[in-house]
Amino acid sequence: MAESCLAEHLGHYVELSATERNVLDGLTAGSRAVRRGAILRPEHGANGEIFVVESGWLYTSALLEDGRRQIVRLHFRGDLLGLDSLAFQEAPDSITALTDAHICMIDRARLGALFAEHPRLAALLFAVRQVDRVNLTDRLVSLGRNSARGRVAALLLQLANRLGAAQLPVEDGFALPLTQEEIGDLTGLTAVHVNRTMRVLSEQGLIRRTGNILRILQPERLARVANYNHRSVRIDQAWLPTPR
């Protein structure tokens, strides 16, 4: 890996100097490969590891007494995970690998050093975290007020958008490594109803499914169904301290 996924990630939002990239690379200590289905951190277990997703898809989820599950968030390359361990000793939710994946561990002492020695990067990290928060609130609104169609539509759009922002051109469809069960756990629906809902979306020509390739045919209509707001990130750099 020539460049840490963290530097690449932050680099999407602002211009980073070579020094800054080096510092960010230095934050990560060792990389780990994890297998599809591996639980990186169990709910209620000890909370400790902080890491960045290098490749693959992960998800954060909570389990209910009766075995039902809610997936809180999907994570892709560049996403920073496990920060809640800074405030909670017991993990509030579990982190699982959805596909085979690679992660880069972050040493928390070095994170402290980053704050001490590279305030601009620390402040940047702080600002970029807001994007995650807003994504969460958007999902919360979708779960609270959207119909099943709306929830699934919102999920697909958010997904396409995040993938599109990060890497692949999503125009001609993208691979969706999610079972309908998992889509249900993301949207708060049952797998059965996800199936029906997606069939309807297909029949109405809003999306097309071919194998596990999903293509959004009518983004505007889908966005209307989803009550989806496109949000463009623009990190305010005026307030950031000068680089060291």
Place this chain on the structure above:
Amino acid sequence: MAESCLAEHLGHYVELSATERNVLDGLTAGSRAVRRGAILRPEHGANGEIFVVESGWLYTSALLEDGRRQIVRLHFRGDLLGLDSLAFQEAPDSITALTDAHICMIDRARLGALFAEHPRLAALLFAVRQVDRVNLTDRLVSLGRNSARGRVAALLLQLANRLGAAQLPVEDGFALPLTQEEIGDLTGLTAVHVNRTMRVLSEQGLIRRTGNILRILQPERLARVANYNHRSVRIDQAWLPTPR
């Protein structure tokens, strides 16, 4: 105000030096009184102000095309609001005063200076933000997987918990300045159904409502209905840089 609400707030989690308290006090520039119902920041409007709640209740909400609304989060004394303006120029949601309130404005240049000059405080702020995030994910799980009873129960418990952590002893009940409409917008339900649901909770002896005073009679049973997990915050101080 002898001490800024921010210093008080962070002081709940860790020991702060007198110097640090002073620095935090210096972050805020001027206080504002806002009337019940006042919109401090409209959705899609310009995003700019960062502030701390000094007194009163506020909420963040999103509006849908058809006029329905989802309340994303309630805010009390010490809560830091508007940070999403660091990453978004357009406000992702609106902020409204639920009761008459006072807020302290935060100067964003000084926030930058805080990162440059007081890395420990910056890191602390970063860590404490995780609490807000976990609260959000808990709400998301509740909206995704709880029944109406569960959602209302979870709301009441979260509320009692946050109020209890901050200030008042909640044992003998607490004032709930929320209409059933608003509770519905928090839980993703209709006002009518909130009414029925709360009546049932009362009849079952889990809660008691007297005027707008709400008392939780059986916390354990209510917690079971709500799939509620109590989480205790414990900021890890080991990684924090040394104070300046």
Place this chain on the structure above:
DNA sequence: CGGCTTTTTGACCGAAATCAATATAAGTGG
């Protein structure tokens, strides 16, 4: 091929929404 998961479809049920009306509380101006 044979056992597994995942997807799809049908029949039925139930929780919450919707529609509608009344009751109660809370403001507001005279």
Place this chain on the structure above:
DNA sequence: CCACTTATATTGATTTCGGTCAAAAAGCCG
């Protein structure tokens, strides 16, 4: 302080969306 208006709470009747249960079809993989 009272009459009047408006917001909020409560209850009932009905509808609808999504869940549950069950089974078959289609993939997937050793």
